[in-house]
Amino acid sequence: MRTMHPTLLIGPADWDDQQMPLEEFKARLDALWRDDWQAGGAIVYGDAADHAALAYLTNFTPKLEPGIALLSRNGDARLLVGGGINMIPAAKPLTWVGNLLPLRSAAKTAAEWYTTLPGGSGLMLIGGDAMPYAMHNEIVAALGPDVGVDDGTPIVRTLMRHKSPRELAAIQEASLILGEAIAALQQAKDQGVSAAVLAAEHVAWHRGAQDVRSLFSLDGGRTLLPFDVPVSQAVDPLQVYLAVRHSGYWAEGFAMLSGRPHGPLIAAEAALQAVLAQVAPGVTPAALNETIATAMPAFGPHPVTAPSVIGIGLALQQDVAFDEPLGVGEVLSLRAGVSDPQQGSAMVSAMVAITESGCDVFWSAA
Template sequence: MRTMQPVTVFGSYMLDEEQIPPDEFELRVTAAQDLMKHNGWSGLIAYGDAEDNAFVTYSTNYSPRNRTALALIGQTGVPRLICWAGLRDIKREAALAWMEDVRMAGNLGETLRTWFKDAGIETGTVGLVDEGAMKPQVHDAVIGALTAGGLVAGNADAAIVDLMHRKRPRELVVVRRAAEILGKTVDTLAESWRSGASVTDAVLAAEGTAFANAAQDARTLFSIDGGRTLRPFDRPLEERAERFVVYAAVRYQGYWAEGFVTLSQRRNAIQKAATEAIERMIAVARPGTVGDDLARAIAPAVEGFAPHAALTGSLAHGIGLSLHEAPNLAPGDPGSMVAEGTYSLTVGLSRGTLQHAFASAMISLAGGKTEVLWRAP
């Protein structure tokens, strides 16, 4: 879900090498380099910013808090990280990465030309990751440097998405922890709401639980009209919602967990339908499952209800270093689940303008079985 991006992210940000040791990053980079060989790429240039930094984080552990970064990967060796930080701050930023080769962006064209030389990149194609997300001045500098160096830009997105779709064992350990923190966050929300807390107090208590459990980031959206519309926090609200729909997302050591919860004194038909639909999706989730399979599975449970507008047709999607990873699993979409994938499942339903409900779960398809990482209470 799109949430309000804060001006800076400030949860527990440092790499915990007990959870993700340097050798894990070495293995990831080696896998990316194998991919480069397979595709005939001389190098990879990956873009990341505070909003989305999946592959930059995957290869360097660096998630920019409010600026931009590039991960540069040659055919051998460790990546070079380029940070948009000045002389005072570069050491601080470098401390967030697992490897030592961290530099200031400076004149980006020059910086890239130096890297081409250091990495022995003289000819061929350089794969670009998240080219579409680059800010125009970064994009112009990257394309300019490639052109000046006689190099060609290639689109590496699909190959990298595929690489990151299957979660490595150590990634799964961290995703499980992120899901656990999500569970505690939602439990706090539910307890606060049951104790009569206002919308604001309940949401802030929930975010506090996420941060107290060492979350790197915590986001929420909530509804004050029974689930019809969702909103981010923009001012304190004293009111209490009788039917409280909340979306919560937490990030831990780079990995996201997310979900919707619908809280009410009495579960009505639409809420029961959403919950049943989630269970039906969990039951059919396996490698090869596509959006149409999920839609067929939930059809008997959701008959008579319309899909909620906020989900724009999506039933599930990959989740990991991005909140919304490929594949998107919606009716008609070609993407499918894979073994070792982690997925966020959500059903949002509406009937008329007064009845709305959401339910969610997070699953992994590791070890030949479906593991429910978290499900909405």
């Protein structure tokens, strides 16, 4: 889900080795090397807007400038962080990687690092599409034409689909905070749109959220807006989107609050309940999508909630393979949205984790 991206990530992002111990990261790296047995090393890029893979492998959230991890199959790990040498102490608490270096001259540093790998090693570039064009070109040029560079991003995305128990705990906590924030929104909804959204955000921040994003509607849920200037008017129904990040992991929720019966909301809630009853291992996202669509035949689908089934975790939105059966440990956001020019609009959603016996509902608007 796209929200307004903040200029600096400011929430708590320190590495907590009790919550996510080093062995968790080592297992991820082992899986990475296993899935690309030819690669001798990986260059992993992340910036404030797009760093799920970097966080997955290093725990590092690049709050200010981008970060690049240089990971070797032999276990050597280096992390290039922005801001010059004096910024390195501030980056240290955010990662298990001990060898931090300035990001400046990243291309030169990467080329020198490559020479430490066994001769002829292939490389994985992870997150390369998010890398600034100029930086990407400089790094590829510095490595030279003889270095084989494969896109390792799909490998990491696949690894990230199935969450470990520790990851599930983080997402569950994010979902709990989301629920408390939505409850605060409900409490404050008569105070005006901005006051209600700010009340929800405040609760989330004070519960230790690493990040909070919000969108709201002033037209009954037909469109969503980011915060621009305060809106003092109260609206009913109040449609919001709220995303909460905790310990690196996201939970998101669409909720519509109304003091009176609202046809589109009733339809969307029914569709969400129908799909929640169906979620289980072996079911495909395509089947869940179909259930949501057919459960509300009187309404058109809402463009904002398409697709109806997304993966979520270190990235706020991770594509799912629509025709692949779901497996235990996957975490989804299920979204039911309707929009009709005459009858109005509504969007609701739920956070679920696939279990052996079905699913755990971490949060639901229905």
